[in-house]
Every structure is written in structure tokens, then in C-alpha cells.
Amino acid sequence: MRAAPSLRRCVCLLLAAILDLACGYLTVNIEPLPPVVAGDAVTLKCNFKTDGRMREIVWYRVTDGGTIKQKIFTFDAMFSTNYSHMENYRKREDLVYQSTVRLPEVRISDNGPYECHVGIYDRATREKVVLASGNIFLNVMAPPTSIEVVAADTPAPFSRYQAQNFTLVCIVSGGKPAPMVYFKRDGEPIDAVPLSEPPAASSGPLQDSRPFRSLLHRDLDDTKMQKSLSLLDAENRGGRPYTERPSHGLTPDPNILLQPTTENIPETVVSREFPRWVHSAEPTYFLRHSRTPSSDGTVEVRALLTWTLNPQIDNEALFSCEVKHPALSMPMQAEVTLVAPKGPKIVMTPSRARVGDTVRILVHGFQNEVFPEPMFTWTRVGSRLLDGSAEFDGKELVLERVPAELNGSMYRCTAQNPLGSTDTHTRLIVFENPNIPRGTEDSNGSIGPTGARLTLVLALTVILELT
Numbered sequence: 001m002r003a004a005p006s007l008r009r010c011v012c013l014l015l016a017a018i019l020d021l022a023c024g025y026l027t028v029n030i031e032p033l034p035p036v037v038a039g040d041a042v043t044l045k046c047n048f049k050t051d052g053r054m055r056e057i058v059w060y061r062v063t064d065g066g067t068i069k070q071k072i073f074t075f076d077a078m079f080s081t082n083y084s085h086m087e088n089y090r091k092r093e094d095l096v097y098q099s100t101v102r103l104p105e106v107r108i109s110d111n112g113p114y115e116c117h118v119g120i121y122d123r124a125t126r127e128k129v130v131l132a133s134g135n136i137f138l139n140v141m142a143p144p145t146s147i148e149v150v151a152a153d154t155p156a157p158f159s160r161y162q163a164q165n166f167t168l169v170c171i172v173s174g175g176k177p178a179p180m181v182y183f184k185r186d187g188e189p190i191d192a193v194p195l196s197e198p199p200a201a202s203s204g205p206l207q208d209s210r211p212f213r214s215l216l217h218r219d220l221d222d223t224k225m226q227k228s229l230s231l232l233d234a235e236n237r238g239g240r241p242y243t244e245r246p247s248h249g250l251t252p253d254p255n256i257l258l259q260p261t262t263e264n265i266p267e268t269v270v271s272r273e274f275p276r277w278v279h280s281a282e283p284t285y286f287l288r289h290s291r292t293p294s295s296d297g298t299v300e301v302r303a304l305l306t307w308t309l310n311p312q313i314d315n316e317a318l319f320s321c322e323v324k325h326p327a328l329s330m331p332m333q334a335e336v337t338l339v340a341p342k343g344p345k346i347v348m349t350p351s352r353a354r355v356g357d358t359v360r361i362l363v364h365g366f367q368n369e370v371f372p373e374p375m376f377t378w379t380r381v382g383s384r385l386l387d388g389s390a391e392f393d394g395k396e397l398v399l400e401r402v403p404a405e406l407n408g409s410m411y412r413c414t415a416q417n418p419l420g421s422t423d424t425h426t427r428l429i430v431f432e433n434p435n436i437p438r439g440t441e442d443s444n445g446s447i448g449p450t451g452a453r454l455t456l457v458l459a460l461t462v463i464l465e466l467t
Contacts, residue, residue, distance in 0.1 A: 145174030340420025
């Protein structure tokens with residue numbers, strides 16, 4: 001009676017051994033891989049151990065959340081002659097195999113799960129197949145492909161008497177996963193206050209209670225300080241801050257009027273009138289991030305740096321946007337220098353304008369690199385524009401079918417961005433057109449009595465405006 005349990009135990013072990021001998025065993029696993037970079041060659045390795053005879057190996061790429069399996073590799077032992085080492089399937093031995101799939105240039109679209117399925121013949125019968133599988137997730141990274149820094153809400157005017165917020169936007173595209181984006185000013189990292197929502201447009205200057213440090217030692221020289229103080233003194237004395245005016249000697253010279261070019265007035269002065277709200281303390285920066293997934297699996301990141309602009313200090317300040325990403329060996333960066341416009345270059349076509357021509361006056365660059373993009377306003381000194389309007393906004397002023405009465409007229413172009421503004425002037429000289437009957441001009445092409453009186457009136461108007 002006591003031997004019965006021992007006997008039953010021995011029978012169970014024997015049956016298990018016979019069953020194991022009949023069915024065999026199979027274990028499958030795929031070697032793990034760290035994240036890979038798009039463009040690299042990747043090898044997926046499937047290791048399996050068995051004592052049976054192999055039937056097939058199938059690799060799948062899994063898509064659509066596991067609902068679709070795309071077959072990418074198949075090995076069928078029935079059509080392979082390389083199985084001499086497994087012919088005696090009744091002989092029990094442990095064999096270790098490895099199946100590899102190589103992706104020569106992995107792409108972002110290759111990101112996702114992969115499965116390795118292995119089948120062996122049942123040891124008891126060739127009609128049954130024992131299956132096992134392993135899986136792995138291939139994580140494909142991609143470095144950002146582009147980076148740029150732009151100014152938000154541009155073009156925008158220069159504000160002399162009210163503080164205004166200013167925002168730099170760093171746009172980084174093509175990265176996976178999303179990169180880390182941060183700003184520097186003059187090579188030093190900016191300690192910014194994180195924002196979850198953009199500041200309201202009417203919220204006024206942004207403020208923070210954190211301690212601040214002065215920027216005078218590195219951004220503000222004595223010339224700027226003395227000029228700013230002199231402007232404030234003029235304001236205290238009831239005077240008017242200095243602004244540019246055209247030259248007082250504007251009476252047209254007949255010799256000048258006969259030259260086959262337009263006259264450019266060289267005096268150009270940058271308006272640097274800093275009111276009382278300007279202070280010399282370092283501003284408080286606010287940083288906000290947004291992420292937009294793309295259809296190709298990458299992410300576009302936008303980092304918005306906002307602060308209360310101080311033209312006295314921020315002019316000619318260097319801001320850089322830097323990006324760190326696991327697929328980059330070193331940070332990627334883009335930089336801009338905040339610069340007020342200075343010395344607009346005016347180009348007028350045609351250079352020898354005749355009565356009835358269409359004249360185009362264009363701002364063709366500046367003496368310096370300007371950022372952010374300036375806005376342009378055209379006015380006619382002492383009168384309205386040809387179409388009757390007081391001013392025109394745009395980079396190019398077009399005067400269609402100019403009459404002789406515009407001869408000697410002067411035009412002012414005001415270029416401005418949030419850092420400052422500048423004015424420049426040009427005078428239009430209109431010549432006689434032989435294809436149009438003469439009006440105010442005489443047969444010599446010079447200005448007749450009526451034209452002379454008109455020119456004198458224009459000159460007097462300009463002088464009165466200046467005084």
C-alpha cells in the first residue's frame with residue numbers, strides 16, 4: 001500500500017519524459033536593440049533553441065496596432081537541402097539556431113514591432129508542427145532636419161512711449177523623438193520662466209518677482225546712456241526729442257533738375273528716443289513650447305521666448321536657439337541679432353523719369369543686417385501722394401503716369417521695427433516726354449514759368465514744414 005504513491009509518481013515522470021520525447025521543445029527570443037538612427041544599417045536577430053526538426057522561420061512586421069502582419073522573410077525547410085545535421089530527428093540533442101534580418105538603411109517608417117515565428121515538427125508525427133515566437137520593438141530615431149528663428153507678429157512698429165512685448169520663435173522640424181530646445185543670449189543660457197499658455201496680447205509688459213541683474217556692464221555703453229539721458233532732459237525742459245528732418249536747403253537748383261537721375265538725400269538718422277519706461281535691468285524671459293506631430297512620425301517643436309523689449313539694451317543683442325537630440329552628436333543651433341534698421345538704400349526706376357512714366361521707388365536693402373523684418377511707410381513731404389492718400393505702407397511705392405507737376409517733389413520712407421526707426425528721402429525729377437504734348441515745360445525741356453512757380457511753392461512748403 002505504501003508503494004502505491006511512489007509507483008504513481010514514477011509513472012507520471014515516465015509519461016512526462018515520453019511526452020517530452022515525442023513533442024520536443026522550442027524556445028524563441030529576439031535580441032534587444034537600443035534606439036537606432038534613421039539611415040543606419042540594422043540587423044534583427046532571432047535566437048531559438050530546440051531538439052526537434054525545424055519546419056519554418058517567418059519574420060513579420062506588425063502594423064496598425066497589431067491588426068496587420070506583413071511577412072518580410074520566410075525560410076521553409078521543405079525546400080531547403082541544408083538540413084543534414086537534423087536528419088536523424090529521433091536522436092535527442094539540443095541545437096541552437098539564429099535567424100537574422102538586415103535592414104540596410106532603416107527609415108522612420110520602419111519604426112514599430114517585429115515578430116519572429118519558428119515552427120518545428122512534432123516528434124511523434126510529421127503531420128503536426130510546434131510553433132513559438134518572439135517579438136521586439138524597433139525604435140527608429142531621426143535628428144532634426146531644419147531649425148530657424150523668426151520674430152512673431154512682424155512686421156511691427158517701433159514704440160517710443162510704451163513698453164511692448166517681443167517674441168522670438170524657434171522652429172525645429174524633422175526630429176523623432178521631440179528634441180529639447182532652449183535659448184541663449186550673447187552665448188549665455190537664458191533662465192526663462194516656463195509658460196503653459198501664451199500671454200494675452202493686452203496683458204501689458206510681462207513681469208516676474210525673481211531677482212534681476214543689470215545688463216549695463218555688457219550691453220550699454222556710455223554713448224547710449226548719455227544720449228538717452230539727453231533725450232530725457234530735453235523732455236523735462238519741455239523741448240521736443242530730436243527727429244530727422246530733410247535738409248533745410250531744398251530750393252531746387254536748375255542744374256540739378258537737368259541731371260538724368262533722381263536725387264537721394266543722404267541724411268539718415270536712426271530714431272533712438274528712449275522714454276522713461278526704459279530701464280537697464282535684465283528682462284524676465286518667458287518660455288513656452290508646442291509640439292505638432294507630422295504624418296511621417298516626426299515632431300515639429302516651436303519654442304517661444306517672450307520678454308518686454310528694451311531697445312536701448314536689446315539692440316544688437318545676439319540670440320541663439322539650440323537643440324539637443326539623442327541622434328545628434330552635438331547641438332544644432334540657429335542665431336539672430338536684433339538690429340534696428342539703418343540707412344535704407346533707395347532705388348528708383350526708371351532712373352530718368354519722363355512725364356507719363358510709371359515710377360517705382362523701392363527700398364533695396366540697408367547699410368546693416370536688419371532683424372526683425374522692418375515695415376515701410378511712404379509719405380510725400382509737404383503734400384499728399386499722387387493717389388491722394390496721406391501715406392502708403394509697403395516696400396515699394398508706385399507712381400503711375402507721373403505728371404510734370406511732380407518734378408522736384410520729395411518722398412520720405414520710414415523704415416521701422418521694434419528696435420528703432422529711420423527716415424530717408426529721395427527727390428523725383430521728371431523730364432519732358434516728346435511723345436506727350438508739352439504743358440508746363442518749354443521746348444528746351446527746362447521748367448517753364450508755371451513749372452518754376454510750382455517748384456518754388458513745393459520748396460517753400462518743405463522749408464515751412466522743417467521750420
